[in-house]
Amino acid sequence: MDLSVIVPCHNEESTLPPQLDALEAQVWDGDWEVVVVDNGSTDRTAEVVGERMASWSRLRLVTADAGRGLSFARNAGVAASHGRMLLFCDGDDVVADGWVEGLARALVDHELVTGRLELERLNPDWLALSRGASAAAPGPPRFAGTFAYASGGNQGMTRALFDRVGGFTEGIAGAEDMEFSLRCLGLGVEVHDTADAVVHYRYRTRAGDLFRQGRTYGACRPLIARRMKDAGMVRPPRFQGWRSWLWLVIRLPTLVTAHGRANWAWVAGNRFGHVLGSIRHRTLML
Template identity: 35%
Template sequence: MSVPVCSVVIPTYDAAHLIGQQLEALATQVDAPPFEVVVADNRSTDDLAGAVAAWDDRLDVRLVDASRAQGVSVARNVGIEHARTDRILICDADDVVSPGWVRTMSDGLDDHPLVSGPVETSRLSGRSAAWVPIDERTAGLFETWEGRTYGIGGNVGLRRGVWAAVGGFDEDYPAGAEEIDFAWRAADLGHTFAYLPDALVHYRIRTDLRGVLRQQYNSGRGTATLYAKFRPAEVVPKSVPRRIHHELLLLKGFPWRGTADQRRMWLTVMAFEAGKLVEARRLGSPAP
């Protein structure tokens, strides 16, 4: 195989039943430069090794051990450490990149230290795409407090030097907001994301409600961790009376006369709020 000019890193946990779709998408990239695929196994208990080995004849793919601790940040960091190139493209095992994704992301790193693109949620998720507060097709970088932007973790390109200067992904985060933390620390060093509209990823929302609620709960925990670490001045934590009032308004807003999907979306908002409050209390920090 040709010497790769970029590396696709896939942090993976128990995705043997899904990763074939992502590897198929990578094997059929259009006009892509030579690239390698590094699958970082984060303590999988399924036959991930067999699922990856099945693509040896179509991809320059390697499985690396990322079991030193549990967490997506660990897997991303280990995958990057094992990559043979300085251009790192990160996607997730349960998503599917678009046909020109590798070319677009690799080219974007010619001019920018960090790149990301849109995600689309309906193709892989069906009706569960309507349960979470993510546009069914995004049209720009994601935003947080005071307009700070970031690229979603499953659609990121970066230069190795930037990753090293930032200190990698923070491995102390729960499963949520770690990519925001990385983007903020990178911005403090003068490295910001560029948006590549053609670098589309088909993003999978869990199709079982329990899985979606767990995902949103962890996102809330991550948001609380982010606030506790950075304490952005523009975010004023709610006083106890205001917090109680806020939560009561959310409870009162249950869509009794709404559709089943509207009720599920309400549940995801409550799961996010619960995760935020639980983690803030654990950290001894006000909830944002």
């Protein structure tokens, strides 16, 4: 088989249907499949997929409840898949038209590829602006201004590279895509960015959820800095984020607006996560 799309899911009953609609509408000439990985869902995620499988022969469901997390689910999906090219998207986003073709075309000449994120379709204006324009900026995302990485919810790779790197590191939450790309870089493989593969990205809507997600992401970033140092790379400065701490104080008055609360909660969670991660991984990155 030419290509497999891996979609890890946990309680995505409400958001998965439009993603499946978008994947079913993809047009590509090769032989390909869609593998949805149900990672311990307690809602109707599995039923949603099962109902669609009856009329869509490309779709498969894999149950992976022996572990938790995106890395575990993605690895389980790859193990159950057959494609020589592997694409990854998430169950709460929506791929744009031409997504499969765009990443598949890029993988003809590159081993690791990533696309663009679009923020306006699935998010109200106040939420789409809550993290600034960086998420939708041209070019691949970068870890604290250093190496480029493939975004976990919009990436593709050859199976040969996946096997060579050893898959996603399980037990890492929130930075597994950065860590994977860092290991690829250690093998001399850099990520290639393509504007032909777009994912409509969905933000969390509640301030508490944004804080917790930011905390999870932030807590893993000191680990990436430590891995960079261990690999002989120049890691980000230890106090690179001092402006963000000052920003949190200055922006306290904006908490009266929905946009202000979303923005503040995300940054606060991220910075608090950096503190936790610095302690946990014994690598200062504030």
